[in-house]
Amino acid sequence: MPKSRPAHAWWHPYPPRAKRPPRDARRFARALRRTPIALWRDDATDWAAALTYYTVLAIIPALLVTVAAIGLAGTDAAGELADQITSLVPAQSRHLISEALNQMTRQRTAAWLLTIFGTVGALWSSSSYLGVFRRALHRMHGAVDHRPPWRKAPRIVIAACALLALLVTSAFTLVLTGDAVHRIGPLLGVGSTATVLWTVLKWPLLLALAAVLVLIVFRTGPPGTRHLRSSLPGGVLAVLLWLLMSAGFALYAAHSGTYSRLYGSLAGSIVFLVWLWLSNLSLVAGAQFNAELAAGDRALSSPSMSVHDALRSRWLRTLDAVRDGESAPGPLPDPLPYAENLMARWAEPQRRYHNTDHLLAVLDHIDTLAVYAADPEAVRLAAWFHDAVYRPDRSENEERSAVLAVRALTEAGVRPDVTDEVARLVRLTVTHDPAPGDTNGEVLCDADLAILASGPEAYEAYTRAVREEYGFVPDDAFRAGRAAVLRQLLDLERLFRTPHGAELWEGRARLNLTAELETLTR
Missing domain, CATH: 1.10.1300.10 (3'5'-cyclic nucleotide phosphodiesterase, catalytic domain)
Structure with missing residues (x-):
């Protein structure tokens, strides 16, 4: 059995991309059937837990930055944003999130300070999140990440900036609703019909932004899996799973007193964390589905x-x-x-x-x-x-x-x-x-x-x-x-x-x- 040796040019972990077979229902069905087994095999719940940890570290300062930045323009807009954000989380967590966000809107003097330090914290946590997801994707595809840190870090930071930009864009999309739209419309020379149309199209736009966010996260995977055609099926599945899991968990949390009886005043925090874990599990499931599709393609295109x-x-x-x-004397x-x-x-x-x-x-x-x-x-x-x-x-x-x-x-x-x-x-x-x-x-x-x-x-x-x-x-x-x-x-x-x-x-x-x-x- 050979001793350990570094990878050299004689072997590369990513084979040349072969001609892709036709996409048909049987191909998707086979990959979908293998995905639950692969999720269990690759410890998907553990990856989702690690991602949830960095989500909490990233999303809280990012939301505070957004609220603080919008608060500089006026407390009404910031309050509208806080209300819209809290409407997206499970009912038992809304009071907790609403209190935190509304408190930020009232601290106008600290807005600039929150914006600066919150941006740094959100960027660091988002980069850590993407680093974890990158490792998970490489494991799903059975690939070894040989890129040195100085080559990985810039890509991860750029992707983290894109994620934060999408989050801010989503926040402004949420703000532009109700009275805000009717006030801005006349200033832009847009009639009432356009404002009504915006109100209708706002949610599909948010869904599209969520899909783009998922695709950016998926692009941290191995070479050959980053193009849109490879990422799109899992991205769609991840968004659909997130919608279903969020709706199902919200219904369960609203009609079950389990969390309130077990955790008392902490119930809102626990519900919020479980919801974040389910959301990340949806992302991991979508990524695993893409990995199973890729494995099936290789089996069909190059036996x-x-x-x-x-x-x-x-x-x-x-x-x-x-x-x-942990117990090994060396690497x-x-x-x-x-x-x-x-x-x-x-x-x-x-x-x-x-x-x-x-x-x-x-x-x-x-x-x-x-x-x-x-x-x-x-x-x-x-x-x-x-x-x-x-x-x-x-x-x-x-x-x-x-x-x-x-x-x-x-x-x-x-x-x-x-x-x-x-x-x-x-x-x-x-x-x-x-x-x-x-x-x-x-x-x-x-x-x-x-x-x-x-x-x-x-x-x-x-x-x-x-x-x-x-x-x-x-x-x-x-x-x-x-x-x-x-x-x-x-x-x-x-x-x-x-x-x-x-x-x-x-x-x-x-x-x-x-x-x-x-x-x-x-």
């Missing part, structure tokens, strides 16, 4: 490269989730050389079935079965190593694979308990017979054996590939050995232990095994 890219992305996500950076090794080494093993010329396609299929099945596992990330790592050492003429492949897993994962900084569990799971693939209650073993074995439940054509291709791997074995000896393996599997009380596998795969797999056994023993 030979997509397997390599998809596996690399999965390895980065999985290893990042189980590494123990953790670069994960990419480990991925390249493993993929080179899975692409060895003697493999016909136990190759990268099989590895990707097992990982896909683990994603489906992950809800049943006690430690899904350990199961995914075990899938990477379960046939990492594979010689058809050897009988110790599983043991050697387990030893490789221990050596590589220890060097890579994986926690010892996870490393031990991975080695145990790799050795379990000798029998595919996990003990009762071994949920990790059940998920790995079910995912590894899922090919047995495939359709007739896929199962025939599987048996043909297995025969090619054992091409050095005479026909009679192969038929006898293969028949013994099939009988061993059929003698198991259950081929599949997870509820999903038992319900959907058991019957078809036994039919396939029985039919193959009859063919071999004629």
Whole structure:
């Protein structure tokens, strides 16, 4: 296993952009179906919590700056803004927000001071927010951010300024309503019809500003994901989710006394924070949807490269989730050389079935079965190593694979308990017979054996590939050995232990095994 080394020109984390396949309903449906699993896998709720923290640090000074700046022009306009802003938050938080904003409108003498210091604080917090979102986007796409800080910082600061400008624009849009519109209209030579039209178009304009804000945030992702066409689907989904979550949570908070009973006078603050968390979760969900669309595009547009890219992305996500950076004596090794080494093993010329396609299929099945596992990330790592050492003429492949897993994962900084569990799971693939209650073993074995439940054509291709791997074995000896393996599997009380596998795969797999056994023993 190679030691850590810095990235050089021989490898770049972002492949050339391929020709994009047609956008159709099935493509969106597949990505939408994968998004909830990916959100759970990538710790979306944790990212949303971190984003909420910086949202609070950014939005409060930004709103105070806006109110203070508008207050310089008159308290009536500032009061109108405060009323409009409070109408957008959940009912239980309106009094808290209204009091804070209205207090600022009354402090005219401190307006300039608030504007200056509030702008600095809002800019710093917005930049921190975008930095967190940038890291989240790179993880979703399975990319490593190799840009040095002095190249990232200017882009983040510029994007933060754009966000603040959008926020101020939205604030002025909110102010221009009611009496304010009727007063300004005659001064601009605009009739009453135009003022009525503005009142109607104000909310679609605010929605468009929110969409632009989302797209700016999404542009902090890896190269190749920043253009409008890649960001737009997730941006639309994020805005729709935000509207639905806000409406649903507002309805719940208004008709449920849970927060008032639990938190008393703090209920308004708690409701506001939960609403911000749901809003950021909507943003993260939209970004994850874009990542799943991009993964699907790569799989359709470049089959030979997509397997390599998809596996690399999965390895980065999985290893990042189980590494123990806090207790490491120094910086953790670069994960990419480990991925390249493993993929080179899975692409060895003697493999016909136990190759990268099989590895990707097992990982896909683990994603489906992950809800049943006690430690899904350990199961995914075990899938990477379960046939990492594979010689058809050897009988110790599983043991050697387990030893490789221990050596590589220890060097890579994986926690010892996870490393031990991975080695145990790799050795379990000798029998595919996990003990009762071994949920990790059940998920790995079910995912590894899922090919047995495939359709007739896929199962025939599987048996043909297995025969090619054992091409050095005479026909009679192969038929006898293969028949013994099939009988061993059929003698198991259950081929599949997870509820999903038992319900959907058991019957078809036994039919396939029985039919193959009859063919071999004629």
